Amino acid sequence: xxxxxxxxxxxxxxxxxxxxxxxxxxxxxxxxxxxxxxxxxxxxxxxxxxxxxxxxxxxxxxxxxxxxxxxxxxxxxxxxxxxxxxxxxx
Numbered sequence: 001x002x003x004x005x006x007x008x009x010x011x012x013x014x015x016x017x018x019x020x021x022x023x024x025x026x027x028x029x030x031x032x033x034x035x036x037x038x039x040x041x042x043x044x045x046x047x048x049x050x051x052x053x054x055x056x057x058x059x060x061x062x063x064x065x066x067x068x069x070x071x072x073x074x075x076x077x078x079x080x081x082x083x084x085x086x087x088x089x090x
Contacts, residue, residue, distance in 0.1 A: 013038045013076070021046070022056075022077045023068055030056050033066060042070030 016035060023031045023044065033046030049066040050059045 010038065010040065010042060013042070013044075016078060019078060022079075024074045024076075025068070025072045026074045027072070028054075030054075031063075031066065031068065033063075036065075039070075042073065044068040044070070044073075044076075 013035065017037075019035060020032060021035050021044075023033075023046070025031070030052040031046065031049055032052060033049030035044060036047050037045040044067070046066045046068065047064070049063040051061040051063060052058065053060045
């Protein structure tokens with residue numbers, strides 16, 4: 001029986017440092033910023049972070065540097081439009 005290769009989400013994040021990401025939290029809030037660091041529990045440090053309105057496109061507040069706790073993350077995307085579409089299908 002052959003083993004299937006399972007993607008490693010933490011490795012994927014680490015390969016995309018210094019790129020802009022979109023993060024949706026379990027409370028429904030949405031953030032976008034440049035990924036500076038992550039750890040084994042997927043805590044994230046973002047720079048140039050903005051809090052987005054419910055439409056996911058309008059900036060509600062400019063935060064700057066932010067720490068997002070991994071246990072609060074619903075999903076992460078490098079393409080917020082695709083992420084929103086996929087979330088609607090669930």
